[in-house]
Amino acid sequence: MSEFKPITFLILWMIGGFFSPVATGQDQGQSDQRADSEGKTPEIPWAYWEENPQPPGEPGRDYTPVYTPNGETLSWKVVDGVKVFHLIAEPVREEVVEGLTIDTWGYNGGTPGPTIEVVQGDRVRIYVTNNLPAETSVHWHGIILPCGMDGVSGLTQPSIKPGETFRYEFIFPDAGTFMYHPHFDSMTQEGMGMTGMIVVHPRDPEGPRPDRDFVLMLHEWFIEPGTRRPFAVENSDFNVLTINGKAFPGTHPLVAELGDRVRIRIGNLSAMDHHPIHLHGYAFDVVETDGGKIPPEGRWPETTVLVQVGSVRVIELTADNPGDWIMHCHMTHHTMNQMGHDVPNMVGVDVGNLDKKIQKLVPGYMSMGQKGMMPLQRMGMTVPDNSIPMLGFEGQFGLTVLGGMVTVLKVREEAPTYDDPGPYQFPEGTVARTATQEELKADGISVPKMLESSRNLSGGSSLMQGQMGQHHMMSQDD
C-alpha cells in the first residue's frame, strides 16, 4: 500500500459529495415525483423552486384563469422574472345588493380584495400600501414561506403604518387554494371585509384542467339596518351574509355548460361561523383544502360541504344535470337579508279587526308575521334608507323569501361564457304544478280540510289584498 495522501481523501470526499442528496437537487414539492430525503434534515419547503427558478406562469399557456364572480383577479407585471403585485389596503364603498351600500375596508377598491392568481414556483413581490387610518399587515393564509414574510404584526414583522408601503417577497411552493387577510387587529379588519383569495395552479398539472373554475369567499356581517358601516364588534347576531361581498339576489351566478368539469373553490373568513354550503342537483367530491390536495382514495362525497372559519374547501363535479341549481349556506338564518329579532312571535296569531283599529292611530299599519316571513318586495312598504330587511328574490315563478349567502349554479346546453344566461327554460311538463281533481281521484288521494284558523290566516288582511294590486297576488295557485 502506498502512503495515504490527504489530497486523495479530499478528492474522494468530493466525489462522494457529488452523489449526495444536495447535489442531485431534491425538492420538497408535495406533488413532485422526485426522490425525497430519507431521514435527513428536512429541507426548506421552497428550496427546490429557489434553486430551479421557473418562468413566471402565464394564463392560457400554463393555466386556465379562474373566475371570481362579482370580483376580479389582481393584475401583475413581470420585472426581472419576478411577478410584481400591488395590494392597496384602503376604505372602500361597496354595494352589497341593490338597496344596501356600505362604507368599509378592503383591498384595491373592493371587498373581498382581488384574487391573487399564480403558478406553483412563481417568485412574487407583493407591495402592500396601507391607506387605512389603522396599522395593518397581510398574512398569506396557507402559504409555506419564510417566517419573516408571514405577515403577523408584532411577531414576524412590524405593522404597516398608515401611509407606508411594505414589500413581501417569496416563492409559492405549493399548488392549491389559499387566502390573504390582515394580521394586526383581526377582529376589526377581517370583520370589515379585508379578505381575499389566492389560487396557485400546479406547475405540472395532473389530468385535464377544469372547464369552469370558480373562486368564492364567504363572509358574515352585522350592519344595523339604516347604517352603512359594518359593526365588527358583533360576534353572534350577523344579519348580512355574502359570497364575494354580495348578498343574494346580488350574487352573480356560476355558469357552466352541460358536460363541463366544474371546480368551485370556497374560502371562509367569517368572524365566527362555519358555513355548510349545500348544492342542489349534484353530489360532488371535496378534492382539496388549503392544506393540500386530498388523494382520490381519501375524497369525501357530499351534497353539503362544511367550510370552517379560516379554511378553504374545493369541490369538483361534472355538470350533467341542466337547470338553475341553488347553492347556499344551509343555516336558515344565513339565507335572510337583515332580519331583525326585536319582534314578538306572530306566527298563527289571529288579529281580527285590530289592524283597522291601529290604522286610526298609525296610518298604513299592517300586522305582519302571522304566516312567517314575507319578502320585502311583496309588502310594498317603505323601510329605513339603505336597508334591505327581508329583501327577497323574484324568480320566473314568483317572489320568495331568500337572500344572504346564496348563489345559483346555472347549467345550460350552451353557455360559451361566464355571463348570466337568464332564467332556465324548463321543458314542458317537467315543472311541479297543482294536482287536478282527476289526478287526485285516480290516485286515491283525499285532501283533508284546512283548519279554520289556517284558512283565515292564509287569506291575509283586506289591506294586504288591496296593496297586492301592483305585486303578485298571493293565491293558492302560486
Add this chain to the structure above:
Amino acid sequence: MNSRVSFPLIWLSMFSMLLGCAPRSTTMISSTVPREALRQNDFLDDFGKGLPSGPSVQGTVEGLVEGDLTAETASQIAVLNSPHLKSVYEEIGIARADLVQAGLLKNPIFDGEVKVTEMGEDAVLEMALKQDFLDFSLIPLKKRMAQAELEKTRLRVAGEILSTIASTKRAFYSLQASEQELEMMKQVQEALEASFQMGEQIHEAGNLTDLDLMNQKALFEQSKIDMEAAELAVLENRQNLNRQLGFAEDEIDWSAEPRLPDPPDLEMDTTDLVQTALANSLDLKMDWYETRMIAARLGITKIKAPLPELMLGVASEREPGNEWSVGPSIGLQIPIFDQGQARIARNNAELQRAWHQYKATAVEIVSQVKSAKYRLEASRSRLDQYQNVMLPLFQDIMDQTQKRYNGMLLGVFQLLETKRQQIDTERKYIFELLQYWTARTDLETILTGKLAGASGGPAMESPSTSVAASGNGGH
C-alpha cells in the same frame, strides 16, 4: 191772625228761607259703565252708553251662545250676565246716593213745650227752632269726601269688570286645554287598548307568556284611570266657566271652540310696559282717591276740633199771662275734655297709611307687570320650540319607527309605544299653549289697569307622562 202767634212764625219762615238757600241735591243718575273699563275692551264700546239690562240682555246672551264660544264672546257673556257683577254695579248707585246725602244740610229741629199750670187755666208755651250751622262749612268737605268715594267706587267697579273678564278668559282657556287633553288621553287609551288586545290575540295563539300579557293589561287599565281623570277635569272646568258666565247648572246649552287658539304671529308689544301699567292702573287711582277722601275727612276733623257742634236758632217763650218773648238761641259744644286731638292724630295716621299704600301699590304693579312679561316671553319661547322643533321631530320619529316596523326590525308594541310618546309630546305642547294664553291674559289685565288677584298661575297641572309601556317585543 193773632199777633202772638204770627211773630214766631215770621221768624220761622225767615229762617226757613235762609235754609232754602242751602244747596239742593242732584237727581239720581242711573249707573253707567265706568269709562276706564271701556277704554281697553273693544266690545264694551258697543255698550258705551250703558249696558243693556233686562230682556235685551237675555237676547244678547242667547245670540252669543248660538255658535261655539271664544274667549272674547265668553267674556262678553260674563260682563252681561254675571250676577256678581250685577251686584257690584249697584255700588255706584249707593255711592251716588251718598254723594247726594253729603250735600244735604241737617234738618232744623223744632222744639215745642206746653206746660199747663196746676190750676189748669193757663199754660207755659215754649217754642224753639234751631239749625246745626256747622254743617254749612262742613258740606263742601263732606261732598269732596263723598265724591272721592264715588270715584273710588267707579274705579272699583271697572276693576271688577276687568277681573271678571280675566277670570272668564282663564277659565275658558283652561276648559279648552282640558278638552284637548281629554282627546289626547283618549288616543293614548286607544293605543294601549290596541296594544293589550294584540297581546291577547298573541297570547291566545300560544305565543305570549301570561306575565307579558298581564304587564300589557296593567298599562291599559292605568290609561283608563288616567282618562277618567281627564274627563273629570273637563267637567270641573265647565262648571268654573258656568260660574263666571252666570249660568246655573245646565241652564243654557253652550259649547266652547274645541281647540285653544294658536299663538298670534306678532307677539305683544312690551315696550313702555311699566309706564303703561302705572298710567292705566285702576288700583293706583283708587288709592289716590282714598288719600283724597282721608284728606277731606281730616279737614272736617280739624274744623270740628275746636267747635264740635254749633246750633243757631230762634227760641220763644210765653209765660202765663205774659206776652211772647222771642230771641235768638245758640248752643255749642265746649271742647274741654275732648279737643279732638285723638281724632286728628288718627286721621293723620290714616292719611300716612293711605299714602304708603299708594306707593306700595305702585311697587306691586311694577313687579307684577315685569314678572307677567317674563312669563309671557318664556312661555312663547317654549311654545315656539315645541311647534318648530319637538312636534315635527316626533312626527319624524314616528315615521322612522314605522319604517323599521315595516322591515320587521321592531314589533307592534314598540310601534304603539312610540305613538304614545308622540301623543305625550302633543300634550306637553297643549299645556305650554295654556301657559301662554294665561300669561298673556294676566299681562293684558295688568296693562289695562287691574292687578291679578291670585298669583296668575294656570288652572291645569303639568301633564305627567302617561303610563310608559315597557316595550315588550322580544322572543
